[in-house]
Amino acid sequence: MKILNRILLAALLVTAFAVTGSAQKKGKIDVGEALKGYFTPVTTPSASPDAKGFIRRWMILEPISKPNSTNRVFTDTYTRENLSVEYFPGQFTVIPKDGDKVKVTMEYQPPVNLTSNRPAQPQGEQPKFVKATLTWHALDSDHFFVKLFRFATGLDKDRYGVIFWTVTVINCEEDIPNVRLAVGSNKAARWWVNGEELLLLAGDRHMGVDSAVSDRITLKKGKNVLRGVTMNGPGMSEFCARFIDDHGNPVRNYTITCN
């Protein structure tokens, strides 16, 4: 399927646009101001999980356009296949820094029509592809959840039919065995710790605390890379993530950095 996607992508690639998705060209955005109320740019060396163990510090990549006019499509198979497509080198391994940029080729979608009660989607047309440069942002969420939708709208990026890559680093002073990654996600997602896939979240799902919980893992002494990718159709993308123990209690004895 990955090969098929690439062939399709190459065949349908259209002239590169110097824009990112539907975003209009503007001057440099004040990220702090643009994301006010949802995110604050990182200013401290490290953070701790909040009182309930939620991880709020993340590197977030600007959204990759992947139009979907419905959330019905998010079966297990669809989710795995489409979130396996490699859009940029090191997608499954990179620990980015704030401001790092990646170049992607992604499906074009027209600017959102906010006067319509449903997102405008091309009907019956062959997809078109564009090249775009996307930026990683180091952010602290102002809430226990990470409101990806507002990250996109704040930066004037595609808001529906998008894929968000997120990475953070969990720093442990010693091994912490028998913990579980607990994620709530709107919508489909895949999550990894240290390269091991722990969760595949399919279906037209809402974000609920601890909606899906992984098998037991050990957070090893030192750095642990937590990586997630979230895909949505017409919906308000967001997630929340924490580690819990066998009793559902939050695990908090670690720090969080962006690299």
Add this chain to the structure above:
Amino acid sequence: MKRIIIIAALLLSGVIMFAQTGAPFIHDPSSIVECDGKYYTFGTGSGGLISEDGWSWHSGAVRPGGGAAPDAIKIGDRYLVIYGTTGGGMGGGHASKIMTMWNKTLDPESPDFGYSDPVLVLESLVDEDFNAIDPGVLMGPDGRLWLTAGTYFGHIRQVEIDPKTGFRVEGNEAIDVGRNMEASTMMYRDGWYYLLGTHGTCCDGVNATYNIVVGRSRNPQGPFIDNVGRSMIEGGGKSVITSERRLIGPGHFGRFVEEEGVEKMSFHWEADMDQSGRSVLGIRPLIWKDGWPEAGEALKEGTYEIKSVRSGYALELEVDFVRAQGAQGGMGRGAGNQQPVVSIEEQKLEDVIDTWPKGVIGARNGYYMGRPWQRWSIIPVPEAGGYLGGPYYKIVIAGTNRALAANEKAEVDTVPEFTGAPEQLWRIDQLTDGTYRIMPKSIPGHDEPYALVSLGDCSPTLAPFDFSSDNSKWEFKGFAPLK
């Protein structure tokens, strides 16, 4: 061989036997007591039953003294056994004595086994309004030990026993707390003292009308009031359990608390119509509704939705959602809705099974849609043994042999074929709030007694059972099998 034939016949007929297995023949059983990993109950006569797993019972318990309807309780590291010296009777004299005696163990094979000399704690004369048989005891939360006894011949009488000696407390005056019932006993829960007894006719086989009733009081000495305001001394009593279709005449209540939220009640059925109408030991979940005890039920064989109390999500296979075919129904308007109303077929197993992987498939919780990957057949496996009050079950996707199984990571998934391996066998206990706990018989490479727990809405796992958390609780919603 005959028993195998009976079980096979019952399975084929769709009727599942929920009395205990083995040779559970007993009348007037005492409360069940655990001693060194085995379960014991004593009955009228001189003996009693032993079980190693709580499901299969055989004779072998030893109690001297004869008489009727004993009770037993563990106090510290000793066992106090209490019995009446006669069998009572409605037509003759009623002189009888209640005796207590100690033993360090209930295992007759143990070198420590040996009863102390019995001690008189309560008696009835030939002709008074009391008959000193059918004793029952309760250790209250304050360490006071209460004993009740009596029959239809007059009152239910209560005395206090010294839990250190087994003697009657010096100076204690007997009081009357009930009337006209048998097999009285007490229990305590959440600030309430409960007096239980058995109404109806004893000792009449399939025609015995025995049934168990209860009243309650804030005071251990009563008055014990039923659900409509009658005192037990006025003949009141709220129903706890009555006869069922082929199990007749429950009597002689005993309570067994396994752990918080997991309680069982023991009793006898005067007649089990599937075992020659003989009197047999019965064990049921004890559930509590609005502060009143009721008999629960071991889960019957059937096809169910297995619903997480945490989220309302249903246990399902980790497979692609396959959209059902048929009219979408619309929103109640439009030309399409002018057509005659018809019934739409449900999605069938054969519509989806070819989309499923052939090997191990994970298990998760999802929105319940009545789909084939969410329909579980739950079937007792008689040859696999059981636990206190129930047999082990297999849990398979309806119409298949794909079985729910614990794995070596102490997680849960499904295997394509049920083999009878212990990790594919499940213990299902109804909890005191009416929901259920589901536990694997064993987990490969693990000793922890984990239960099926929804740590996340969508994520069943095996983890410690916690009655205070809905994560640990499940419900079974049955539906008729598809044709």
